[in-house]
Structures are given as structure tokens and as C-alpha cells.
């Protein structure tokens with residue numbers, strides 16, 4: 123990962139903390155404990171946001187908060203969303219607004235087990251998530267809903283270029299995943315952008331998989347992958363599958379990156395707020411802890427990041443309460 127160069131006052135990074143809803147605050151607490159245990163100092167600023175806050179006073183994410191965030195070095199987020207808020211309010215109004223407004227155009231999701239080690243680079247600001255579309259004759263028998271997929275050449279290309287840069291630090295292999303045989307417009311744009319960027323990296327080997335076939339390979343032959351690059355929706359779905367075949371979604375971490383460093387990047391576990399197990403000290407904190415390690419790496423704390431990641435992988439099978447699993451990670455540091 124590219125490393126941030128400028129820190130907050132005194133070299134101590136300023137990090138916004140959004141615990142969020144459900145198990146979010148529980149797992150973030152453990153991530154911060156591990157950072158503390160390894161001796162990295164952060165200046166944290168808490169933000170009470172998410173479904174619970176929305177139900178209390180209607181606030182999702184104000185422009186003032188967003189402006190404050192632009193001056194942070196990073197944001198560490200647990201999970202947002204509650205069952206009593208209509209779908210989309212928090213997802214679009216908080217999480218996607220953050221990704222779009224802060225231009226977090228790369229969503230990096232690593233999957234590491236004893237037998238495989240690959241990373242998915244998901245485009246994070248466009249595609250079907252862009253919000254293009256609408257209703258006609260809503261609520262009538264002749265209702266029409268459209269939901270377009272927005273793909274810019276710049277958006278695809280910058281994400282693909284990040285994937286190739288990352289591959290240069292890894293095993294020098296990039297797989298494009300799309301559905302070019304059916305999505306002949308967006309798929310064609312992605313394929314051409316991929317081929318053009320690939321030509322700039324002669325040392326990197328490339329492959330292409332249709333997304334349906336990739337679902338089979340993720341399960342049956344994940345060893346074939348090093349870096350996978352794909353669009354927003356395919357990347358959303360594939361990374362849940364990646365988690366499922368890599369020890370479970372409780373281990374899946376992610377970094378929402380602005381590699382241009384024009385603002386903070388955001389780090390969060392792939393899992394959601396899991397309201398069914400919230401408050402029971404049952405959630406696996408590993409995904410949140412690995413996300414914290416990704417944040418440290420991005421902030422230039424490479425050695426601490428590697429030590430935390432290794433401890434987490436050594437504790438992948440540990441069972442126990444949220445706190446006990448974090449204790450085990452801390453003991454392994």
C-alpha cells in the first residue's frame with residue numbers, strides 16, 4: 123500500500139472513530155486496544171454516527187462533519203446500519219457518501235489463509251452504486267425502476283492502475299473479473315482500460331475471469347489469484363465469498379483508500395453490524411483488528427502493521443469472547 127506522508131500535529135496521526143451500530147463499537151474497541159498494545163500513538167476523535175444516531179435526531183452525516191474529516195489522517199469504522207431504519211438511508215447517506223465524497227476509490231480486501239493469499243481491489247465510487255436511475259409511475263401496475271451502472275474510463279483506470287502497482291509488490295499477477303460477454307458496454311470499457319494499463323507493466327502477468335466463473339474459482343482454486351480487480355457490485359459480492367472461503371466473514375478486513383492522499387482513507391471490517399449478536403461480547407474482532415493494521419500500514423507504521431497481521435493470522439482459529447480473541451492477538455504480538 124502507498125504510504126501517507128504527512129501526519130497530524132507532532133507526527134501523531136489524527137484518526138476519526140466511528141464505532142457505529144450493533145457489534146461495530148465492540149470490535150473497534152478491541153482494534154484500538156491492539157494498536158495501543160503495540161505502542162503506536164494515535165489522536166482519536168469520536169463520531170457518534172449510524173442508525174441509532176439517525177433514529178435519535180435524524181442526523182446521518184452532515185457536511186460540517188465531512189469537512190472536519192477532510193483534515194484527518196484516517197477514519198476507523200466498525201459497522202453501520204440498524205434493522206429499524208429503512209434500507210439505504212444509512213448505507214447511502216453515511217457509508218457511500220463517505221466513499222464518494224472523500225474519493226475513496228479503491229476498496230482493498232485481502233484474503234489470507236494457510237493455503238492462499240490474494241487481495242481483491244474493488245472499484246469503490248462508481249458502477250451500480252453511483253445512484254443513477256429512478257422510478258416512473260411508482261406504485262402503479264405499470265411501474266418502472268431503472269438502476270444504471272456508471273463506469274468512467276478514469277474511474278476504472280485509476281483502480282486498475284492501483285491493482286497493478288500492488289501486484290508489483292506481490293506476486294506480479296492481476297486478474298480482471300467482469301462479465302464482458304453480457305455487459306458489452308461497461309465490460310468493454312473495463313477490458314480496454316485493463317489492457318492499456320497492463321501494457322505499462324510488462325512484468326505483470328494477467329488473466330480474465332467472468333464473474334460467475336470467478337465464484338467457482340474462489341471456492342475451488344483460490345490459489346490461482348494474487349490481485350483481483352473488479353467493479354463495485356461484483357467486488358461487493360465476491361468479497362463476501364472471499365471471506366467465506368478464508369475463515370469466515372469474521373476475519374475479512376478492508377481499506378477504503380484515497381491513494382492520491384487528498385484526504386483521509388477509511389478502514390473497516392467487511393462484516394455488518396450483526397444486530398442479532400450485538401452487546402453479547404460474541405463478535406469476532408479479528409476483521410476489525412486486521413483493518414486497524416491496514417490503517418497503520420497506510421499511516422507508515424509498516425512494522426507494527428505486519429506484526430498485528432501475523433498475530434491475527436496465528437489467532438484465526440481462536441474461539442472465545444470478543445475480548446478474549448483480542449487478548450490472544452495481543453499475547454502473540
Ligand code: IPM
Pocket residue numbers: 213214217358392
Ligand atoms: C460492504 C457493505 C456495503 C457495500 C453496504 C453496507 C452498503 O456490504 O462494505 O461490502 O455494499 O459496499
Ligand code: MN
Pocket residue numbers: 358359362392
Ligand atoms: Mn458487502
